[in-house]
Amino acid sequence: MNAKIKETLLNPxxxxxxxxxxxxxxxxxxxxxVTLKGALVMTLSVIVVTGISSLILSLLRxxxxxxxxxxxxxxxxxxMVILVDQVLKSFEATYAIxxxxxxxxxxxxxxxxxxxxIEAFALGNKxxxxxxxxxxxxxxxxxxxxxVAFFRELLGSGTLFGVDxxxxxxxxxxxxVILPPFALILLGCIVWIQRSVQxxxxxx
Amino acid sequence: xxxNGNFYTFIYTAVIVVAVxxxxxxxxxxxxxxxxxxxxxxxISQMMTAAGFAxxxxxxxxxxxxxxxxxxxxxxxxxxxNVQGEQVGELDLSEVFSPADLKKQNYLLKGDxxxxxxxxFTFKNGIIVVPVYGAGLWGPVWGYIAFEPPSGGxxxxxxxxxxxxxxxxGLGAKIKDDPAFQAEFQGESPDFHADRIFEIVKxxxxxxxxxxVLDNQVDAITxxxxxxxxxxxxxxxxxxxxxxxxxxNEPTDDVETSNEED
Numbered sequence: 001m002n003a004k005i006k007e008t009l010l011n012p013x014x015x016x017x018x019x020x021x022x023x024x025x026x027x028x029x030x031x032x033x034v035t036l037k038g039a040l041v042m043t044l045s046v047i048v049v050t051g052i053s054s055l056i057l058s059l060l061r062x063x064x065x066x067x068x069x070x071x072x073x074x075x076x077x078x079x080m081v082i083l084v085d086q087v088l089k090s091f092e093a094t095y096a097i098x099x100x101x102x103x104x105x106x107x108x109x110x111x112x113x114x115x116x117x118i119e120a121f122a123l124g125n126k127x128x129x130x131x132x133x134x135x136x137x138x139x140x141x142x143x144x145x146x147x148v149a150f151f152r153e154l155l156g157s158g159t160l161f162g163v164d165x166x167x168x169x170x171x172x173x174x175x176x177v178i179l180p181p182f183a184l185i186l187l188g189c190i191v192w193i194q195r196s197v198q199x200x201x202x203x204x
Numbered sequence: 205x206x207x208n209g210n211f212y213t214f215i216y217t218a219v220i221v222v223a224v225x226x227x228x229x230x231x232x233x234x235x236x237x238x239x240x241x242x243x244x245x246x247x248i249s250q251m252m253t254a255a256g257f258a259x260x261x262x263x264x265x266x267x268x269x270x271x272x273x274x275x276x277x278x279x280x281x282x283x284x285x286n287v288q289g290e291q292v293g294e295l296d297l298s299e300v301f302s303p304a305d306l307k308k309q310n311y312l313l314k315g316d317x318x319x320x321x322x323x324x325f326t327f328k329n330g331i332i333v334v335p336v337y338g339a340g341l342w343g344p345v346w347g348y349i350a351f352e353p354p355s356g357g358x359x360x361x362x363x364x365x366x367x368x369x370x371x372x373x374g375l376g377a378k379i380k381d382d383p384a385f386q387a388e389f390q391g392e393s394p395d396f397h398a399d400r401i402f403e404i405v406k407x408x409x410x411x412x413x414x415x416x417v418l419d420n421q422v423d424a425i426t427x428x429x430x431x432x433x434x435x436x437x438x439x440x441x442x443x444x445x446x447x448x449x450x451x452x453n454e455p456t457d458d459v460e461t462s463n464e465e466d
Binding site (some may be wrong): 034062068072 | 246
């Protein structure tokens with residue numbers, strides 16, 4: 001694996017994380033992190049959408065008229081989001097989780113990470129690196145989602161993936177953790193930790 | 205090649221849109237059967253949750269096939285009635301009344317009432333389930349209300365289950381997600397003779413000592429006024445449509461009957 005590919009893959013996960021550093025996709029990370037299962041399905045959906053949309057648009061990049069490029073991006077991303085939603089609805093195992101995530105699967109299209117990476121990366125790079133960039137950004141987003149969901153499900157419902165962990169020891173579930181503001185508090189803590197570890201992120 | 209000419213731009217966007225539409229149409233058609241099977245099992249499990257056969261989570265664990273089998277085992281009859289309370293048809297027991305069907309009938313109930321054909325499901329243990337449907341804040345809300353086998357002069361609610369398309373998570377979505385809200389309906393008895401058959405009220409369904417003020421009231425959801433009002437309207441529209449059916453089938457009051465015999 002050459003250095004550039006490695007950089008493309010790893011940068012979005014830590015140093016250039018779309019949520020904690022670029023502050024994109026905050027809205028959905030507040031909404032879908034009540035349970036780990038929901039966060040996991042959302043993560044996989046976003047990875048598929050960012051990866052494949054970046055790939056398709058990178059393949060098309062030299063043919064897209066620049067005046068309508070945003071519209072073309074939108075059409076492709078919207079198509080991917082609808083495909084993901086349709087597939088989730090079709091399987092018994094994912095039907096309930098799709099209902100639970102309801103509008104947020106459809107709202108992946110408004111997730112700034114997707115369009116942001118297409119505009120910033122896929123339109124100027126070859127298909128393979130663009131695909132990796134999309135996947136890595138989806139994964140960077142998902143990593144934060146899973147960390148937040150881990151704490152919210154553990155402290156809010158006393159469970160992990162629906163399996164009772166804390167309640168059997170008499171833990172009283174905390175409703176504040178279930179509500180969206182707590183996700184924001186947790187995100188703040190994650191940003192704080194990341195910036196104290198990576199000193200070069202701190203403004204002078 | 206000049207990719208910025210008007211002609212090129214028009215052709216390009218047209219081709220992209222048609223190609224995307226073709227892909228989506230193809231996928232939608234090929235997955236339709238599976239999605240409908242999921243929706244059917246979901247609808248049945250909502251009805252059976254209202255009727256208290258198991259919780260929604262338990263039904264989810266059972267899987268579609270087991271849900272359908274359980275339904276086939278428990279369902280007694282499914283009939284269509286009109287707003288006059290007359291039975292006007294029968295439903296095939298293997299079919300369900302989907303939210304899309306409810307939407308159609310809801311449209312008729314708001315306009316051409318006489319044309320509406322609404323379903324009554326009766327399970328073998330005597331529990332009667334009827335659907336309700338209406339508008340929430342962001343999209344439709346619907347649900348199922350189950351009544352105990354009629355006795356003692358009134359219809360007591362055995363349980364209720366509500367669902368929605370896009371109510372706000374944590375607020376309006378509580379009509380589906382908050383078991384405490386749905387549990388409030390248990391033991392209530394809608395007043396089919398009243399103007400407002402059922403009410404979802406703001407902080408006042410219980411007196412200070414915990415006694416109920418009225419038998420046909422539950423508390424609304426804090427922070428979800430529009431959803432609560434929408435659900436109340438849905439329940440009243442539909443129960444009003446069922447009123448004549450229920451009144452016609454009203455159980456004779458046990459006490460009165462015995463007095464007459466004396």
